[in-house]
Amino acid sequence: MRMKQESRAAAPRRKGWTIAAIGTAAVVVVAGGVGIATAPPWENQAQEPATSSPAAAPRPATSASEAPEPTPRPTPTPIRTAPAEDYSVGLTPTNEAFGVNPDTAAAVTVTGATLEAVELVPRAGGTPVAGELSDDGTAWTATERLAFNTEYVLSYAARDSAGQDRSGTSTFSTVEPANEADAAMFPLDGSTVGTGQPLEFTFSEPVVDRDAVEGAITVTSSSGQPGAFYWLTDTTVRYRPETFWAPNSTITVDVDLFGVDYGNGMIGNFDRTMTVQTHNTRLAVVDNATKTMEVYLDGKLDRTFPVTLGTDEWPSTEGYMVVMEHYESTRFRAESIGLEPGDPAYYPPTVVNHASRLSNGGAFVHEALPAAQVALGNVNVSHGCIGMSPEGAEYFYNTFGPGDVVQILNTDYGPMYVWDGFGDWNVPWTEWVNQP
Template identity: 70%
Template sequence: MTQGSGGGVARRRGVRIAAVCTATLLVGGCVGSSDTQVGSDGGMSSSSPSSPPSASPSAPQAPSTPPTPEPGSESPAPRPAAEYAVDLTPADAASGVNPATGATVAVSGATLEAVEVRPTSGGTSVAGELSDDTDTWTTTERLAFDTEYSVSYSVLDSAGQAQRGGSTFTTVEPANEADAAMFPLDGSTVGTGQPLEFTFSEPVTNRDAVEKAITVTSTSGQEGAFYWLPDRTGKVSDTVVRYRPESFWAPNSTITVRTDLFGVDFGNGMIGNGDTTMTVKTHNTRLAVVDNATKTMKVYLDGTLDRTFPVTLGTDAWPSTEGYMVVMENYGTTRFTAESIGLHPGDPDYYPPTVVKHASRLSNGGAFVHEALPAAQVALGEVNVSHGCIGMSPEGAEYFYRTFGPGDVVEILNTDYGPMFVDDGFGDWNVSWDEWVGQP
């Protein structure tokens, strides 16, 4: 350790630092020599070079007696060593430091007088506080990502000597930052069937820590659970998780989501870089029940039947799935292509690119509620002619388009095919609650 105002200090966690003050003991006096004698009056006298010594050369000479020091001229006694320990968190030269860790300087055997933590590139010092016993200083505000910080401190050791030291460390670089996005977006109003979906920028291996950092509350008091999205092979995603209650959200309620992910270790060295608070509202209950047995759609608003429309569903070769679906998005007009569902020219079920009106998406795989093509209007209520979609009359399709939006629920009955995969849109409500909460 180098002491002094410009010196460094031991830069390992818990290193013992000894501040030692010593004095060299100097003894006054003269040693007999061939040219120097102690006079009778205590002074120094010179003898002639030709004069023989007063004693025989073979006889030993008695050592000279040092003069008695004058009062007050004694040399100072050595000062005892003043040892103390400094514990630095993070350690000096540490890299990839989680900003949530903060910085701490702790001493034993000394008193902390001052600590400063600041970015080495400039800027304001990081706020901190000293413990009541004045031996520990801790930051009280968050550190930034991808920043080098310098730590400087001064202590007063038990010998009353001021000692100074310092260190540096660097926080997590951008490559190891992680964040999350939620659907629906903050401030949205959705249907009662809308699950909350969280997509993470980096793979999550520490699921428990991430789930605990996300808090969902609702004015309805409904409790829910997380479900990491599996694909149809059963492989569970490490970047997408959904959250829903046991039954549909209560109508006209407010859902508040807090993601306290700052500093959360996602696993593999990936660290959450921020916190958010978001709210989502639900509107009234809107449910469309499509029954293949009757080829009808019955629309219920707040539990009351509002309208009934004839429909056509998927053929035996392209059946509509059973169970619950959730409206994902709406298009005034959109273009359907056979290629999007794996068909190519020459296939028996191929069709040329087609523009359809008032289309509401139900799945990623291409299931929509939409206005049936003119040639299919005669099939409504009678026979299935679609590639898995629900075809309606112009009036029915426009009514559905204007009444139903993201989060509203469609239930399909009696197709003997299904249900839709949970990852093919929002098929979450087809997963039993026991399976949902019991996901390993």
């Protein structure tokens, strides 16, 4: 890890040694302890005795073999002191780290010193990130989250146990936009929906770690109903209770996805709390055996209407459906259900009134075309939709909205798939909670 050159208050040392004269020996202080060395070379030079008399006659030259052996010096007693505590620094994230999760708590820790100042700022400028120093002064930890796609500079100053000043600087960068993952929920925050509305979460990136994502989403309801997740794809998951939501209840969704790794390094980018309200119970039971729709409000029969359903070639699916959206007027095109001109069942673009969508595949509750009015209550003539009289379609349009439930009986055709609209309630609960 590259660190900024440390500053030292003490005077420069000769080759890293500190020498102090002790009698005729010297103490050499090295990192981690104290030892004894012989006197410096200049102290071993022969010295002439000081005198006021003329200089003494030169000594006769002698060969090296004739030089007398020096008198041995006594070995001093070593000076024993406690070794200085080692100084070290720990950094989170490490210097020059790249793609750091912004949920990481930036930190500086020191050993053998105390921190005197720490600053964490975006390199491009801006407000420093707030942090907190530990009581003993050996650790600083950021108390604010980092931002995505930002390079930070972390600087610190400390004083070690020997009273020397230490300092350093490091840099790191957080997750870039290519690895930033978003998510959205339907229904929208603040919505009021029917009791059959599942919660749907859509992610901008494939979710590999489903447990991590599910663990970051907490759903509670005023009715106390527990629920479970069911994955439709790697980017879509639904949540519902075992039975329909209780009427007039509040559903609270706490999404804590900031910093959650979806897998493959894709990091969630937000936290949010959202609420959804349910209104009273609204159920429309469509029975192919009687060609009628019975409308129940809060469990009581309110209205009955004649209907026409899908033909044998284009049967209506059985089971539960949930109103997805509706249009006062819209245009139906045969191409949307795979028909081309020349097909026996093809029809030209047709405007229909009071249309409420039940499936992605094109099933609606809507006003039957004038030519089909005589079929209501008698025979099936649609391509899988539920056709009604002008009065019945307008009533349904004004009474039922997103999340309200339609149940279709006795068509002898399988239930709508969970992914074809909101067919969630056709999945048995044991299967829902034990999805592979």
